[in-house]
Amino acid sequence: MGKFFRSTKLWAVGAASVVALPLLGGGPAMADGNFPSTEGNTNTASILTYDGMVKDLLKLERNSRYDVDVFTLEEAGTTVNKSEQGRDLYVATVGDGPQDVWVQGRIHGNEPYGAESILSLLKNLGTNGSSNYEEIRDAFTIHFIPMYNPDGSELNIRQTVLWDDVANAPLLDAAGNEQRVDLNRDWVSDKFQASESLAFYEYWTMVQPEYGIDIHHQGLKQEYGTGDDVTLSLGISLAPGGPTLPTLANGEYDILTRQMHGYVYQELSKSGFINMDRYSVGGSLEIDIKGGVVSAMMLGLNYQGLNPTGHSNPVVFFETSGNTSDGSLGQKARGKSIQQNILAMETLLLGLATDEVQSVDPEVWEEIPHAPVTGYQTDYAGIIPVTP
Template sequence: MFSAGVSSAAAAGTVPGGPSTNGEMNLSSLVTYEDMIKALKDIEQTSQGKVEVFTLDEYGKSEQGRSFYAAKVGTGPVKVWIQAQIHGDEKLTTRAVLDLLKTFGSSGGKDIKAMLNNLTIYAVPMYNPDGSMMNTRTTMLYDNGEPKRNDSGKPLTVDLNRDWATAGFKAKESLAFYKYWADVKPDYAVDLHHQGFKTVYGTNESTSMSLGVSLAPDGPTLPNVKDYNDVTRQMQVYVYDALKQYGYTHIDRYQVGDGDKRYEIDIKGGVVSAMMLGLNYNNLNPTHHSNPAIFFETKGNTREGGLGQKSNGYLTKQNYLGLKALLEGISSGKIAQVNPDRWGDIPAYPLAGYQTDSGIVPAGY
């Protein structure tokens, strides 16, 4: 989730990673770091050269010294960045990215071929491997193999999704992925998360996924950023329509808060926010490259529950289909034909305001 206020220390506990794959592609929904590496290598091998798998060691390693893995597939001119599990306890997202890579590596279908001709996909299935191993939202800062501690001896943790900021880049993860992003210069991005529980406005139905953008459409920031106020809404509407057609009918817009106080987020340090703003940290992005980006928030997480053998399959497939639809819409150009104002048709609570880095900005500011 994007919202603040979750204590990472309390969330540390047993890692509910599924059984290892033992050489099979029958992955548990909760993919461990080791599972991911094995799956990526299998996908690369069976893809016969279509999917390229590599570490980002040249850009850096995690605080605890783990390699970051990425995969590239497609030969097209339009570059799409997909990232999952920047929050280490938001786990079904990784499996969805692996399933997607598997499809792109093994399917000879016409629709897949068309997408691979138009797009090049850069996928990061597990942005926060240390957090995934610890089953925490955040990561922990390390020094010489030991956790760094504050004056009272408490380990220092960082929310990686607040760390692409001028005063940020506290964690090695952030700098490594930022450098890689600045090299790739994607045209679009999507970021996969989990949220807690909410119901679709005006119903008793549990939301299965929320669609969001971390600089709120029509909010304080985004309308002044290129044409992203339209593009990000078009992307969300396109995914919403596609998922509805697949029978996923409990999708809404991402908002935080509860009761009658619901806010859209407008935060600048989020990774996808910094992408849209064209952050140039340490002159690593001197052209101020930027790209529109949206995120998916799947229901349930390993802290609050809601995950289980049955729902995991449903929710993973929802992520997978949403991703595939987004790629198809970008590839075909159909997203550009969507009326962005239809974003207002995606269910949402009456807006109380915007949650910004410096506090709440009321609606109609």
């Protein structure tokens, strides 16, 4: 129970390697009023670049005490293995446990902290000898993808741009416009427009993970009922109790995803600086998006016969408040924004490793602040209202 919050020493070590933060004894949540914060312009020049990520990964591989293996999808042997613009796609693994876990960040290029928090967690797992990290390494082999969308990251845009390799320029449609693809809507059998989607899909079929985590950013948001600033929203891309999730894996994912977030909610509520709610869109809608990468994982998508056994796995996502597109990602909140993702990921991994997640009452999902759900925003049937 709450192992990551028992020891101030552990957190002092973990935090020092990332950002200097007063993590504990911070008093009531939001007391300092600067998290999330729009103060301090988002200086995109200070955001991790692709080259910076590669450099950091190779350094972690060199310096880690526990085996960190950094490789490209070309080295992993996927058929398609570069981004649209020809960048290598990087994965780093740590741990030697029997179960594989998939952790991806920055599938949306303008949502930077997925990459930075993954690199920090990779460093913790690669260097820290504490029993918590050891337990995670013993249970799992974790496949970290810090920058799923390197082209979009370099451009600081959500999507990737389809590329004409011969002209070395954007591929133009009939009207002469460049074509941008949201990689998180592209894992659908009649799509797979972008190279990144094919490459990572094939890698997923090779790994066949047990669990997944996906890191995003959202706009600024206030908690329903209290109006307090939300710093982290907990989401599942096929809504629990919604049109799809209860039909998958004999209902198992409908329970397990609630437990995963229920555990994170219970543990991170103790942090004193993270204010969570359930992810929603338009105030009262949950999402039921089948083309999202992590949805397709839960659906067990078998594209071009690459997943003949119908492997599937449950996944949850985290949404940090504040983003570069709205200009709401203030530099002042940077440290805490990254730290809450690290805490969320390592707490969930430890909870899964110890089976504490699996013993959480799924009803905790209802306790996480949220507006009454009136419907589901889908990518296949518009808005489906909740039927009473």
